[in-house]
Every structure is written in structure tokens, then in C-alpha cells.
Amino acid sequence: PTEIAVRARQLREQIEYHNYRYYALDAPVIPDAEFDRLLRELQSLETQYPELVTLDSPTQRVGIAPVAAFSKITHRVPMLSLNNAFNDAEIEAFDRRCRESTGLSQIEYAVEPKFDGLAITLSYAQGRFVQGATRGDGYTGEDVTANLRTIRAIPMQLGIKQPPALLEVRGEVLMLKADFAALNVAQRERGDKEFANPRNAAAGSLRQLDPRITASRRLHFFAYGIGAADGWITPPTHAEIMNQLLDMHLPIARQRNVVQGVSGLLDFYRQIGSARAQLPYDIDGVVYKVNDLVLQEQLGFVARAPRFAIAHKFPAQEELTQ
Numbered sequence: 438p439t440e441i442a443v444r445a446r447q448l449r450e451q452i453e454y455h456n457y458r459y460y461a462l463d464a465p466v467i468p469d470a471e472f473d474r475l476l477r478e479l480q481s482l483e484t485q486y487p488e489l490v491t492l493d494s495p496t497q498r499v500g501i502a503p504v505a506a507f508s509k510i511t512h513r514v515p516m517l518s519l520n521n522a523f524n525d526a527e528i529e530a531f532d533r534r535c536r537e538s539t540g541l542s543q544i545e546y547a548v549e550p551k552f553d554g555l556a557i558t559l560s561y562a563q564g565r566f567v568q569g570a571t572r573g574d575g576y577t578g579e580d581v582t583a584n585l586r587t588i589r590a591i592p593m594q595l596g597i598k599q600p601p602a603l604l605e606v607r608g609e610v611l612m613l614k615a616d617f618a619a620l621n622v623a624q625r626e627r628g629d630k631e632f633a634n635p636r637n638a639a640a641g642s643l644r645q646l647d648p649r650i651t652a653s654r655r656l657h658f659f660a661y662g663i664g665a666a667d668g669w670i671t672p673p674t675h676a677e678i679m680n681q682l683l684d685m686h687l688p689i690a691r692q693r694n695v696v697q698g699v700s701g702l703l704d705f706y707r708q709i710g711s712a713r714a715q716l717p718y719d720i721d722g723v724v725y726k727v728n729d730l731v732l733q734e735q736l737g738f739v740a741r742a743p744r745f746a747i748a749h750k751f752p753a754q755e756e757l758t759q
């Protein structure tokens with residue numbers, strides 16, 4: 438009956454909104470018990486009326502049947518990796534190259550943490566999540582759509598009224614430090630192998646053929662850019678792309694900024710470096726991107742890496758002593 442279908446749609450929207458509050462804003466507005474009640478109400482409606490179940494219903498976050506193997510996906514826009522810099526002199530050289538190639542005396546950069554997880558791409562058609570893949574070799578990755586549906590930080594619908602016809606979101610799947618520690622305790626108790634670090638735990642959890650195993654691991658996601666886009670008016674800067682991603686209910690880094698020149702870059706590097714141990718997730722550096730997208734075009738890519746962006750890495754973390 439229609440009022441049941443209306444109630445089911447209402448519940449789906451409310452649950453997805455609370456996921457946004459919790460994972461993208463880190464500011465839930467209802468207690469977990471109330472969230473669970475909404476989910477149970479939707480589950481009971483879908484059990485009574487199976488025709489109400491949709492693939493992207495919040496009740497399907499527990500994972501569907503496993504696949505025998507992952508199929509391959511070729512990225513419409515390659516997912517290229519960043520060049521690395523390890524000291525201030527290399528960053529000064531990066532900034533100099535950007536100034537010389539653009540003829541500008543000072544460059545504005547968008548800066549953000551470099552998540553140490555697994556790069557993935559999410560495709561949204563008319564605002565609905567339809568496909569997701571790993572980075573692979575940058576040109577071809579594995580189709581892990583069913584596994585990504587279980588990650589509650591990844592919205593199944595973009596949270597805007599007029600979504601683009603197609604939008605590819607690039608980002609990182611990761612496991613929070615606390616969830617990693619708890620997982621290893623559980624692994625040890627089960628007699629299963631422990632993971633060396635959160636990055637391996639995230640990769641191992643995402644690349645499971647059985648989505649129900651992925652669903653049992655607490656994975657998180659942060660968006661950091663865009664791939665292909667059809668029917669979307671690209672904003673003029675990277676910082677504004679990030680604002681729009683958050684408006685669309687995608688989680689993004691909280692510690693991001695827009696800075697001027699090499700001094701702004703190095704200040705951010707030190708600021709994040711001193712806060713690194715307190716962050717809830719592992720990072721292996723910070724990322725600097727020329728903010729203006731027209732300048733990014735001008736600077737382009739050398740070989741396979743962009744000339745307009747660079748990762749500034751921290752010294753490798755000494756292995757945690759027991």
C-alpha cells in the first residue's frame with residue numbers, strides 16, 4: 438500500500454541523513470539507539486513487503502552474496518598517483534616550478550592531509566551510487582561496488598536536489614586507528630592473523646569477495662577529488678570542489694585549508710605534523726594542490742603524475758613497539 442511505501446522512503450532518507458550527520462559532519466543529532474530503531478522499522482517493513490527492498494536501501498549495508506572474482510573496470514579518467522617530496526627544498530622547487538610555468542609571482546594552494554588508505558573511485562548516476570572500483574594500476578581497477586555499499590560513510594544518494602547526470606568521486610577508504618586496534622584484538626581472539634597496519638586492514642577488508650565480511654569491518658571513507666563529470670558545473674577551485682562534495686554528503690578531511698605560497702605550505706606541513714598522533718586515522722603526509730583549476734590545466738601532468746600537485750611525506754612512523 439502507498440502509505441507503507443511512503444513510510445519506507447521516508448525512513449531510507451532519514452537513515453541516510455543520519456549517516457551524513459555521523460560520518461561526514463561528525464555531529465549526530467540522534468542517539469545510536471534511535472538510529473537503530475529507524476533501521477529496525479525499515480527492516481520490518483521490507484520483510485513484510487519485500488517489493489520495497491532497493492539495492493541501495495540502508496538495510497542492504499550488511500552485504501549481499503559473494504562473487505567468484507572481481508570484474509575489471511577501466512577508469513574514464515585515470516587515477517594517477519602523486520609525486521612525493523621528502524624535504525623543504527623539494528617543496529620550494531615544486532613551488533618555483535609552479536610559479537615559473539604559470540608566470541605568477543605567488544601561487545594559491547589547497548592543502549589537505551594525505552590519508553594512508555586505499556584509493557577508490559565512486560560513480561554516481563543521477564545522484565545514485567551505481568559503481569565503485571579500486572585504483573588498480575591507475576587505468577584499470579577492480580569492481581568492488583557491493584563491498585563499497587556496506588561502508589556507511591559512503592552515501593547511496595548524493596544529498597543535493599539537482600544531481601549531475603554522472604559524477605565520479607575519488608577518495609580513500611581507510612580504517613580508523615581505534616577500529617584497527619579493536620579488529621586485531623578480535624582477530625587474535627579468533628585465532629586469525631592480525632593486520633600489520635590500518636592500511637593493510639582496509640585493503641584486506643575491501644578486497645573481500647564476500648561483502649558480508651567487508652560489512653563486518655568498520656571502514657571509513659574520505660573524498661578528495663573528482664574524476665569524470667557530466668552535467669556538472671565544475672567550480673573554479675579545488676577548495677570549492679571540496680565544499681560541494683561535503684554538500685553532497687560525502688565526508689572530506691576536516692583539516693584542510695587554502696594557503697599562499699611556499700611559506701603557507703610549510704606552515705601547514707608543520708601544523709599537521711604536530712597534530713598527527715592525535716588524528717583518528719593514519720596519514721603519511723600532506724597534499725598540496727594548486728587551487729585554481731585553470732592553472733592546474735596549464736600545469737598538466739608530467740609522465741603520469743600531475744605537475745600541479747605533490748605529496749609532502751612525513752618520515753616513516755617507527756613501528757609501534759608492543
Ligand SMILES: NC(=O)n1nc(-c2ccco2)nc1N
Nearest residue numbers: 517549550551552609661724
Ligand atoms: N591519499 C590522499 O589523501 N590524497 N590523494 C590525493 C590525490 C591523488 C591524486 C590526486 O589527488 N589527494 C589526497 N588528499
